[in-house]
Amino acid sequence: MRLKSLGIVILLVMLFSFSTVPFATAGSDVSAVLRAGGGAVGGAGFVMLTGVSKIVSNAHKKVSITVVPGGWVGNITRVNVGELDLASTANTLCGLAEKGIAPLNKPFPDVRALFSVQDTMYYFMYARKDFPVDSVEELIEKKIPVRLCTLSPGSVTEMQFRNALASKNVTWDDIKKWGGKVNFVKWGDGVSLIKDGHADLICAAALGKAGWAMELATVRDMKVLKWSPALLDAINKKTGTKTATMPAGLYKGIDYTVDCPASSGEIIINAKVSDKVAYAIVKAMAEGADEYRNHHAAFRSFTAKGMPTGLFLPLHPGAAKYYQEMGYMK
Missing domain, CATH: 3.40.190.10 (Periplasmic binding protein-like II)
Structure with a gap:
């Protein structure tokens, strides 16, 4: 009887432990096949995403991110309709989309912000x-x-x-x-x-x-x-x-x-991408900030704390969860 009770206690402890595993731990088991839109091959937007793909895939072996050419204006629409899972664009364009200003003057209900690249595009x-x-x-x-x-x-x-x-x-x-x-x-x-x-x-x-x-x-x-x-x-x-x-x-x-x-560059993601996957992406990028800074000279200002700053459009809840846990945002 005592052994049976002990077994029940151990089982309950194990169930409780697994039920409270945070995304940070569970993220090691995350899997996804994602399609990402950059800019022209070799351009800033394309380089942003190739760096993301490398860092995230190294952190999560079951996450595959294929980067395809795109355009910063069109990427917002392509993410919204699900043609792309995530993409690079400019934060100013996200601002136009958020305010409904032409040429992005239509609703984009399925586009979410993921993180800021914190680069500087001079005009x-x-x-x-x-x-x-x-x-x-x-x-x-x-x-x-x-x-x-x-x-x-x-x-x-x-x-x-x-x-x-x-x-x-x-x-x-x-x-x-x-x-x-x-x-x-x-x-x-x-x-x-x-x-x-x-x-x-x-x-x-x-x-x-x-x-x-x-x-x-x-x-x-x-x-x-x-x-x-x-x-x-x-x-x-x-x-x-x-x-x-x-x-x-x-x-x-x-x-x-x-x-x-x-x-500045802003990485956006489709709202239907799971919270677990979005969490895993931003966690990998935050922990791989040093590597991303070395990916291209333009990203030398990239920091984990800066990832949720200067963003337009609603933040993906999976990303928000990570930033809040780390104290990067309230």
Whole structure:
């Protein structure tokens, strides 16, 4: 009788122990096959996700993350409809989606925030040194017939600069009316246009040093146009960017700092991905923060504590659970 009672006690203790195992322990048994959308192959968004895939898969052998090409605008829709389980995008775009602002002006009920990459994407106007003005305000106020280059319509970079100019009530069509030209081209084509004297500046976006910008600086003297504090404030309010200081010496001949509008990468996830899997992903990334910082120079500011900061869209409950347990958020 005594042995039987002892056996019952042991069984109850074991059941209680297993029932109270936190996600942190149970995560070692988590399994999932996930499809993740980055940006263009080799681009910032793609690199973000390849690093996530490596770190998470090393921590959880039964979690497979396949990274496929994507686009930061389209990734939000693709995650919402379940075509992607998770994806990289810009926090400013998540802000537009949260506020219902075009082109993300429809509901995204199945998109959740996962973590902030904490990188810095600088938006700046990279101009020939002989361009007649030194600031964006001068360009606008004097209605300079600028021949500029930017990426394709609807891309994050094009939208950012379109909205930045809109804060001063200027459109691409206005620039054409001034006698200027707007070239929607890839970075390499923009470089060629400036080299050949067919363009004056590139509306640029870069995580630190961009190869195409470094290449251009070797054959043409370049400068970065300055944004005024008032214009930066207007842009930040309109687009959700924050002001960040681009360091001096980033590119040849640019021996001065420039305050720029800036965004950060945000990893999003489909709401139907289980809490256990979302928990396992953010836990692996937090514990692998050192490795992620070394994955790419742009991620050198990544910290575990910073993962839940600067996010737009509702946070996935699995991620929220981990952040709360670690004291990273209330």
